[in-house]
Each structure stands twice: as C-alpha cells, then as structure tokens.
Amino acid sequence: MKRIRFMGDRGDGSYSKRKQVKRACDSCRTGKRKCHHDLAGGAPPHHERNVPEVPATAGTALEGHEGRRSINHQQQEVARSPGGTYEEPTSSPLYSLTPIAPFAGPSSAHSLLLSAYTSSNMTPTGLETGPSRGLPPSRLLRPSFQDLKAPSSERRPGVAPGYLPFLVRAILPYLEIECLQMLPPQEDLDILMQVFRQEVHPILPIVDFTTRALSGPIDRENPATIILRQAICLAVCKNASARQHLKLPETETGQLSFQKPREFADKLFGALKIAMDIGLVDDRLELVQVLALATFHSYGPDGDDEVARLCGQAVHYAYSSGLHYPSPSGGRISEVRRVELLYSLFALDKIIAMVTGRPAIMRETEAYLPAQGDTILKELPPGLRLLFRLSQMLNQVLDLYRPRAPDEALGEEWAWQASWPEFEDLAIEYELPAMRASMQTCLELLYHAISVLSYRPPQPPAVRSCGPEGLPAPATQISKVRHSYCAQRISFLLSLETTMLPFVPYAASLSLTAALRNMQQTTLESTKRLAKDDVERSLRVLAELTETYWHAESAGTIGRQLFQTLS
Known part of the structure; x- marks a missing residue:
C-alpha cells in the first residue's frame, strides 16, 4: 500500500516520495465521502455538492441515451451515501438560484404590502409590484422530480434531502423512461400533429406551436417536447382522419401495433397522468396546455371525475401564472396568445360542466378579457370566437340546472325564454363558412x-306534488319546440363528418333522451312511430361511436334497455 501524505502536513522532506492528497473535513471523513470542502477557505460554494457514485449494476437494464439520462438522474437525485447518510441533490440548471414567487393578486397580503411602499414613493429595489411577474416552475405537491432537483432555496417547507424514500427516488427515472417511450413513430406522429392543426386547433387553440417544446425536434433531455406531443395525439386520436395512424409500442415487447381509438387514448392518458404526477413538466404554461388536452378523454365510470379534476388543475395553473391579467409589454406571451388560452379554458370549463353535471369553475368576471370591438378579437380564429360565444350561452343555460331551494325547484318548470339566436346568423357573424365543413358541423352540434x-322538462307528478300548489307554470312552448327540433338535428349532424370534441357523445345521448321522452309522452300513433324512428336512429349513432367513446357505450346500453321497456 502506498504511503499517503496529506497536503498541509509539515515535514522535513522525508515524505517527498509519498502521494499527496487533500485532507477530508471531519463530517466527510465520518460519512466516508469524497470531500470538496476547502479546509483553509471555509465551506464550498452552493453548487458544489457531493454526488454519490451509482453502482454499475444500476445501468445494465438501460440502453442508449435513455440509460445515460436515467443514470444521470440517479447521480443527481438518489442521494444516499455508502455510509447510510443522505446527501443533498445537485441543483438542476432548469431552476434559477433566485427564488421566484408565484403569482399574487392585488388583494393578496404581499401585493398590499408592496402597494404601501408604492404609495409612499419608497418602492424597494428588486421588489416587483406588477400583477404579472415571471412565471415560476410548477411545484406539484406530490413526490416528483421537482422535489429532487430543486435547490434548498426553492424547496417546499419540510422537504429535507431525505424527504423521499430511497425506493421512490430510485424508481422515478424508470417511470420517466416508461412514459416517454409511449409515442407513435415519427411518420405517424407528423400526420397526427397535422390533423390536430386542421381539425382541433382552429376551434380550440390550446397549444402554442411557436414554443421551444414544439417548434424544435423531440429532445429526451426536455420531456415537455414529448409530453406535449402525447397530449396532442390524445386530443386528436378520435377523429376519423387519424384512425390509420394510431400506433403505439407494446409495453411487453416494444413492437409497434395498431390501436383502436379508445385503446390508443387509454394508453396515452395513462402515460400522461404518470408524467404529470412525477413532475416531468416543470413549466406552468406547458402544464396548462397538457392538462387542458388531457380533458379530451374520459376512460370509464370514474373518468368524468378525473376530467373535472384535470380541468380544475388547468384553471388553477392558469390563474397562478397570472393569465387572468393583461400581459405586460415584452412579457413571455403576447396578449393575443393569452386571450386564446383563456377563451379555450373558459369554453372547456363550461363544456365539462355540462357533460359531467358539475359546477363550472371559471367566471368571466374574474379575468380581464377584451371588450366587444377590441382589435385583439379580430386576430383570434373565428372558430374560437364562435365557441366562446356558444360557451357564454351555455353558461346561462346551466343556470336552469344549478342548485335551488326545494320549493322553487319542485314547483316550477324551467325553460330558457330569452331571445335565442339562430345558428345561421351566428355563422355569418363569425365567418364560419370559411372554415372546414367538419368544424362547422362540430360547432353546430354544440x-x-x-x-x-x-328546456328542462317538468318534474314527474309524484315529485311535483311535494311542492307548493297553485304556482303558475311559465310559458314553455317555444323552448319545448326548440328542444324537439334540435334533438332531431343532432341525429342528422352526427351522420356527417365532424370534428370529435368531448361533447360529441353527450350530444348523441341528449338526442336519444329527447326521443325517448317524446315516445313516452305522445298519444298519437303517428307521433309515437316517429319517436321510435328517432330512438332507433340515435341508438345506431351511439353504436357507431362506441369504438371511440366510453360515454357512447354507456348511453347506448341504458338507452336500449329503456327502449325495450317502453316498446
């Protein structure tokens, strides 16, 4: 064994042939760690941290750049030393060394305190008082890569270096690899992206294709470049023009195989959900887009609950990014882009409230939106402007279904009696004829x-008898006629090619519900026969949508049972 002479030892020259090494500090020597501390100059700078070596066996199951990325994560994030003590993780270059506060509205304590300085002309240097500040990374309140990568200045209170169990920290890189490989081949991916641009984006411009994550090629060092593409594929996979390109690698073999729309969407949704849960998307604006696109898919009986939760998260991150305030000059996003994203979220929120029967989250009065006649509106896509107009109508109609006092709810029939615009007039006003026929059909369907x-039909007599007697029912004839006509119109529109948005199976089930109600309430044989034809046509439409939507399968099963009972 070579004799070792520590640098700084005073000798008389008899140690000149010994190997010179740096003496470890007491804490590193006790923990048997490689020491980076300068005993003569004090503690090391913040970015010099100890990085434990990963055993060679840790990377044998990984191949290519994915394996190198996983090992790199383990070097940075698996922070247990050979001596059994925890190490602080290396600071990630994605995070700024200066803490960035999340958005704080003007009524928050932070803003009110700063406003006191402003009103006294004593604004301190470095304190920002504007409502829209730098957009911080997303801080997910669950075990994630963000907890592991964040330096001490950005950690949540109570999150120490050993906050996560060793097994959790070790498995996160493998979950990342599993999620990021769930993507169609490049040629099919390009076509799906193009279908999204043609079919969905003109109506719901949720995605910003000019961002670095989508304008450049796929980069596995930046997971957002893959996750955003996965979300786009999830949103567009139910359209007919995308059917021939739904290929995904099998989990067991890795070989590509064609998938049915529901199977394709289920696999992508699962990968997206895990990717969001472990914090692979660390930018709030990108996270808003991924969450909004994830609401396009409802996978089963509890799918509506998950969709509503994802929508609420998207709205939450939009608000915490300050999108409900005007974009500052030279800000990260333009004012047009901000309005596009808010309009899209507002429409999605109302559609999901309609489909799931839950309360809406966003209120128009809680965000700064351009007034009628504003020049910004002329720069928005006409499909989005019409969708926003329809979502405003839907928000008023949903008042008929919001909670009321028992006497009021049971004693009256509800109907929307206000002026009702014709769709032809709306189409001309918002330049709808210039759009693709499938998008015209989709908006007319909504x-x-x-x-x-x-039109909300009256309560059954047995229920109404519980309410107060003698209350006059409002005139509902116009709404009732509109109710029956529009239900038949839905069945016709669903026989045409249409852009598949989340409300399509819901519209089909509405048409079936109206036909079943007419069949039950009519007394004339001719009208009953017409109602039966409407029911059969609606059931056929739902059967065709079963391969695409779980909602269609559920509504069709219930509808057939009711039809057999009433026949």
Whole structure:
C-alpha cells in the first residue's frame, strides 16, 4: 500500500516520495465521502455538492441515451451515501438560484404590502409590484422530480434531502423512461400533429406551436417536447382522419401495433397522468396546455371525475401564472396568445360542466378579457370566437340546472325564454363558412346540444306534488319546440363528418333522451312511430361511436334497455 501524505502536513522532506492528497473535513471523513470542502477557505460554494457514485449494476437494464439520462438522474437525485447518510441533490440548471414567487393578486397580503411602499414613493429595489411577474416552475405537491432537483432555496417547507424514500427516488427515472417511450413513430406522429392543426386547433387553440417544446425536434433531455406531443395525439386520436395512424409500442415487447381509438387514448392518458404526477413538466404554461388536452378523454365510470379534476388543475395553473391579467409589454406571451388560452379554458370549463353535471369553475368576471370591438378579437380564429360565444350561452343555460331551494325547484318548470339566436346568423357573424365543413358541423352540434338543454322538462307528478300548489307554470312552448327540433338535428349532424370534441357523445345521448321522452309522452300513433324512428336512429349513432367513446357505450346500453321497456 502506498504511503499517503496529506497536503498541509509539515515535514522535513522525508515524505517527498509519498502521494499527496487533500485532507477530508471531519463530517466527510465520518460519512466516508469524497470531500470538496476547502479546509483553509471555509465551506464550498452552493453548487458544489457531493454526488454519490451509482453502482454499475444500476445501468445494465438501460440502453442508449435513455440509460445515460436515467443514470444521470440517479447521480443527481438518489442521494444516499455508502455510509447510510443522505446527501443533498445537485441543483438542476432548469431552476434559477433566485427564488421566484408565484403569482399574487392585488388583494393578496404581499401585493398590499408592496402597494404601501408604492404609495409612499419608497418602492424597494428588486421588489416587483406588477400583477404579472415571471412565471415560476410548477411545484406539484406530490413526490416528483421537482422535489429532487430543486435547490434548498426553492424547496417546499419540510422537504429535507431525505424527504423521499430511497425506493421512490430510485424508481422515478424508470417511470420517466416508461412514459416517454409511449409515442407513435415519427411518420405517424407528423400526420397526427397535422390533423390536430386542421381539425382541433382552429376551434380550440390550446397549444402554442411557436414554443421551444414544439417548434424544435423531440429532445429526451426536455420531456415537455414529448409530453406535449402525447397530449396532442390524445386530443386528436378520435377523429376519423387519424384512425390509420394510431400506433403505439407494446409495453411487453416494444413492437409497434395498431390501436383502436379508445385503446390508443387509454394508453396515452395513462402515460400522461404518470408524467404529470412525477413532475416531468416543470413549466406552468406547458402544464396548462397538457392538462387542458388531457380533458379530451374520459376512460370509464370514474373518468368524468378525473376530467373535472384535470380541468380544475388547468384553471388553477392558469390563474397562478397570472393569465387572468393583461400581459405586460415584452412579457413571455403576447396578449393575443393569452386571450386564446383563456377563451379555450373558459369554453372547456363550461363544456365539462355540462357533460359531467358539475359546477363550472371559471367566471368571466374574474379575468380581464377584451371588450366587444377590441382589435385583439379580430386576430383570434373565428372558430374560437364562435365557441366562446356558444360557451357564454351555455353558461346561462346551466343556470336552469344549478342548485335551488326545494320549493322553487319542485314547483316550477324551467325553460330558457330569452331571445335565442339562430345558428345561421351566428355563422355569418363569425365567418364560419370559411372554415372546414367538419368544424362547422362540430360547432353546430354544440349549438343544438345547448338548445336541447335550454328546456328542462317538468318534474314527474309524484315529485311535483311535494311542492307548493297553485304556482303558475311559465310559458314553455317555444323552448319545448326548440328542444324537439334540435334533438332531431343532432341525429342528422352526427351522420356527417365532424370534428370529435368531448361533447360529441353527450350530444348523441341528449338526442336519444329527447326521443325517448317524446315516445313516452305522445298519444298519437303517428307521433309515437316517429319517436321510435328517432330512438332507433340515435341508438345506431351511439353504436357507431362506441369504438371511440366510453360515454357512447354507456348511453347506448341504458338507452336500449329503456327502449325495450317502453316498446
């Protein structure tokens, strides 16, 4: 064994042939760690941390750049030393060394305190008082890569270096690899992205294709470049023009195989959900887009609950990014882009409230939106402007279904009696004829679904008898006629090619519900026969949508049972 002479030892020259090494500090020597401390100059700078070596066996199951990335994560994030003590993780270059506060509105304590300085002309240097500040990374309140990568200045209170169990920290890189490989091959991916641009983006411009994550190629060192593409594929996979390109690698073999729309969406949704849960998307604006696109898929009986939760998260991150305030000059996003994203979220929120029967989250009065006649509106896509107009109508119609006092709810019939615009007039006003025929059909389908909802049938007699007697029922004839006509119109529109948005199976089930109600309430044989034809046509439409939507399968099963009972 070579004799070792520590640098700084005073000798008389008899140690000149010994190997010179740096003496470890007491804490590193006790923990048997490689020491980076300068005993003569004090503690090391913040970015010099100890990085434990990963055993060679840790990377044998990984191949290519994915394996190198996983080992790199383990070197940075698996922070247990050979001596059994925890090490602080290396600071990630994605995070700034200066803490960035999340958005704080003008009524918050932070803003009110700063406003006191402003009013006294004593604004301290470095304190920002504007409502829209730098957009911080997303801090997910669950075990994630963000907890492991964040330096001490950005950690949540109570999150120490050993906050996560060793097994959790070790498995996160493998979950990342599993999620990021769930993507169609490049040629199919390019076509799916193009279908999204043609079919969905003109109506719901949720995605910003000019961002670095989408304008450049796929980069596995930046997971957002993959996760955003996965979310786009999830949102577009139910369209007919995308059917031939739904290929995904099998989990067991890795070989590509064609998938049915529901199977394709289920696999992508699972990968997206894990990717969001472990914090692979660390930018709030990108996270808003991924969450909004994830609401396009409802996978089963509890799918609506998950969709509503994801929508609420998207709205939450939009608000915490300050998108409900005007974009400052030279800000990260333009004012047009901000309005596009807010309009899209507002429409999605109302559609999900309609489909799931839950309260809406966003209120128009809680965000700064351009007034009628504003020049910004002319720069928005016409499909988005019409969708926002329809979502405003839907928000008013949903008042008929919001909670009321028992006497009021049971004693009256509800109907929307206000002026109701014709769809032809709306189409001309918002330049709809210039759009693709499938998008025209989609927006008209939403219009008729709202029209069907605008008439709420009276409660059954057994229920109404519990309410107060003698209350006059409002005139509902106009709404009732509109209800029946629009339900039949939905069945016709669903026989045409349409852009598949989340409300399509719901509209089909509305048409079936109206037909079943007419079949039950009519007394004339001719009208009953017409109602039966409407029911059979609606059931056929739902059967065709079963391969695409779980909602269609569920509504069709219930509808057939009711039809057999009433026949």
